[in-house]
Amino acid sequence: MADEPLTSSPSAPEAPRRDDPAEHLAKRVEELPSADAATVLGELQSDQAAEVAEALDPQTAADILAEMDATLAASVITDMQPPEAATVLQYMDPDDRVDILEHVAPDLHDRLVGELKPADAADVHQLEQYPPDTAGGRMTTQVTALYEHITVDNAITTLRQLSKELEQMFYVYVINRHRELVGVLSMRDLILADPQTHLSRIMIRSVRSVPASMDQETVAQLMRKYGYLAMPVVDHNNRLLGLITLDDVIEVLEEETTEDVQKLFGAGAEERLNSPWHFSFRSRVWWLVINLATAFLAGAVVGIFEGTIQTLAVLAVYMPIVAGMGGNASAQAMAVAVRGLAVGAVDKKLMRRVLIRESIVGLLTGIVIALITAAVVLLWQGNPMLGVVVGLALVINHTLACSTGAGIPFIMKRLGFDPAQSATIFATTVTDVGGFFAFLGLATLFRSWLMQ
C-alpha cells in the first residue's frame, strides 16, 4: 500500500487515510485494556479484525483474542495467515487456546496445532480429550502444586519463582509423589506457618475436587453454592490435572444463561448478536418448521369449528384474545419455573406445591381477565352470552396455561432434558389448542343463545 503512486494533490486531505487502516487501528487498540480491545475487535468483520490482529504484536493479540467470545475469536483466527495465527495461539494460556481451537475447522485446526511447539501441541491434545462443556474442557492447566514433603520455607521460595508465571494464586495444592491431590493451603496459611514445617503437617486434608468429566454447569453451581474460589480438577486416579477458578464460573453461568434464554425462545444456543445471517438462518429455521407443525395443530382445531365461525364471524375477533392471553399467562409461569430450576434443585414436593399454586394463580388471573373482557364484549358487541362464552374460555385457558407453563419445565428436567429447551413450544401448543377448543367448543354448544 505504501508504494502506491501518490495522487496529484499534494495537500490532499485524505492523505492520512492512505496509511493501512488496520495498522492505524492496531496502534489505537494496543493502548486499551485487553477486554476493551476485545470489544472493539468484536465489532469488526472477522477479516478486518484478522488484519488488525496480524498488525499487533503476538502477545497483545493473544491477550485480546483470549478476552473475546471463543466463536468470534475462532473466526478471526481462521481469517489470519496460519503461521501468524499459530504464533498468536502460542502466546495464549492453554485453556484459552483450546477454547478457540475447538471452534476452528478441522483441517485448519490440525495445521495450527502442527505449528505449535511440541509441548504445547501435546497440551492441546491432552485438554481436547475432555468435551468443552466439562470440568476438563474448561480448566486451566496452570495450577500451583507442591509436593507434601517440602518445607514452608522451600514452598515460599518456589512460589517466588513461579509468581511471574501464575497470575492468580490463592490456594496452593499439595500432591504426593504420584501427583495425587492430598491437601490444600491458602497463602495465608503459608504466611502464618513456621518456615521449617513440612507442608504435609499444616495442609488441610479435606480438599474438595471435581472429576475432569463433570459437566461444567454442575461445577459452576457447586462452586457458586458453596462459595469456592477455585476448584481443583482430578482424573479418575485423583491425580491433579488443573484448576477451575471463579471467573470461569461466571463465564459458564453467563454462557448457560444465554443458552437457556435462547433455547427458551427457540433461537440456537450458539447464536450471537454478530453471527452472520446464514448462521442465524440455519439455526432458527428448523425450530420454526417444528413450530409450524404445532401451529397447524391449532389451525386444525379451528378447522373443526369452521361451521360455527361461518355463522358467527365475530368469534374470529376473540380467537386471538383467548389464545394470546393463555400464551402470556403460560409464559409468566414458565419463566419463574425455568429460573427456579436453573438456580435450585428439583423435588417432587416442591413440584406439587408449585402446580397447586399455579392452578390457583391461573384461576384467579383468569377470572379477573374474563370479567374485564366480558364487560368489553357487552359494550362493544352488546351480546351478553358472547361475554360469558369468552370469559369461561379465558378462565379455562388461564388455569390450563399456568399449570402447564410451570409443569412442563419440571417434567423436562425430571426426564433429564434441559428445562428450557423447547418448553415454549409445548406450552403454546397447549394454550392454543386448549384455548381454541374451549372457546369455539363453548360457542358451538351455546350457538343458539349466541345468535340473538
Place this chain on the structure above:
Amino acid sequence: MADEPLTSSPSAPEAPRRDDPAEHLAKRVEELPSADAATVLGELQSDQAAEVAEALDPQTAADILAEMDATLAASVITDMQPPEAATVLQYMDPDDRVDILEHVAPDLHDRLVGELKPADAADVHQLEQYPPDTAGGRMTTQVTALYEHITVDNAITTLRQLSKELEQMFYVYVINRHRELVGVLSMRDLILADPQTHLSRIMIRSVRSVPASMDQETVAQLMRKYGYLAMPVVDHNNRLLGLITLDDVIEVLEEETTEDVQKLFGAGAEERLNSPWHFSFRSRVWWLVINLATAFLAGAVVGIFEGTIQTLAVLAVYMPIVAGMGGNASAQAMAVAVRGLAVGAVDKKLMRRVLIRESIVGLLTGIVIALITAAVVLLWQGNPMLGVVVGLALVINHTLACSTGAGIPFIMKRLGFDPAQSATIFATTVTDVGGFFAFLGLATLFRSWLMQ
C-alpha cells in the same frame, strides 16, 4: 405439646412423632453445610422454617439464613419471635443482615434494629443509606485496610490477628490517615517483600475502586469484564467504605438474569418458585391486563375484516398460523438481542448491522415457512390462491417480526429502559396486528380469486 395427655395405646407407633418436629428437623439441619441447610429450610413454609430457626443455635441459624434468598430469609425472620430474630441477625455479616432487613416490614424492621447492639444498629443505618441495588447496598464492610506508613512485618502481624475474623483475604487495601484509599497489595506481594519496607513503598498505587452509589449491575459487569476478584467501594471523598467480592458478582448476575428472563415473559422480577400464590397473582395480573389491551388491538384488526371471514370462514384456520409463526420468529430475534445487550454494549453501527441481518433472516425463514405452508394449503384445501395469500402474509410477518424483535430491545436500551422489560408485549402486538392485517387484508383484496 409435651404435657398433652397420652393416648390409650401404650405402644402407639406414632410415639416418636410426638417430639417437636421443628426440633427434630433442627438437629438434622445443623449437620448439613449451611448452603444445603438453606435449601432444606427454603422448601418449608416460612412459619415452619421459623420454628426450625428458633430451635437452632443463633450462629448456625445466622449462617443458614445468610445463604437463603433474602426475600425468603426475611419471611422466616418475620415469622420468628422478634427477640430471637434479632439475636440471629446479630450473628450475621453486616451486608447479609441489611439484605434481609430490607425485605422486612417497616415496623418489624425498626423493632429488630432496636434490639441490635448500638454499633451494629449504626452499621445497619450506614449501609441502608445506599439503595440495595447499588455498590454500597451490596458491599460488605469487612474489608482489610492497613495504614500506608506501617511496615510489612507489622502488616503481617496485624493480618495474623485479623485472620480469624476475615474469611476471604486476597488483597489488602492501603489507606492514609484520612481513610482515603491510596493503594493495594496482594498477599503474594506481602510474602515476597522485605519485612522492614513500608507499605507505601511496595503498594500498587493505581487501585481501581467504585463509588457506593454505582448500580450493582455496572459493578458486576466491570468486575466480570476485567476479571477483578474484589473491588473496593469508596464514598465521594475516596474514603474506603467496603468491599465487593466475586461471589457478590455471581449473585448480582444471577439476580439480574432472573429479573431479565422474568420481565421478558411478564412475570415480576421478584417472584420465586416458592412465592405465595397471592404474591404471584398480584405481580402477574397487571401485566396480563396490559396484555389484554394489546390483545384487543389484534382482535380489532380481525374485526375490520369480519365481512371477509363471514364469506370465507377457512381464513380463521390460518389466522393463528400466520400470527403465531410471526410471534415465534420475533421471539428468536429478541432472545439473541436481549442476551447480546445484557453482556455487551449498545452501538449504532451494531444496531444497523443487526437490523439488516434480521431483515434478511426474517425474509428467508419467511420464504421457507411460506413454501411449506402453501404446499399444505394446496393439499388440504385444494385452493392455490389461498396458499399464495397465506404464504405472502407469512413472508411479510416474518420480516416484520425479526426486525422488530431485534430492534425493540435496542430502542428500549437507547431510551434508557431495561431492554427486557415489556419487550415481548410490543413485539407480539406488532406480529399479531401486522400478521392479521397482512393476511386478512390480502384475503380481502383477492377475495374473488379465493372464492373458487
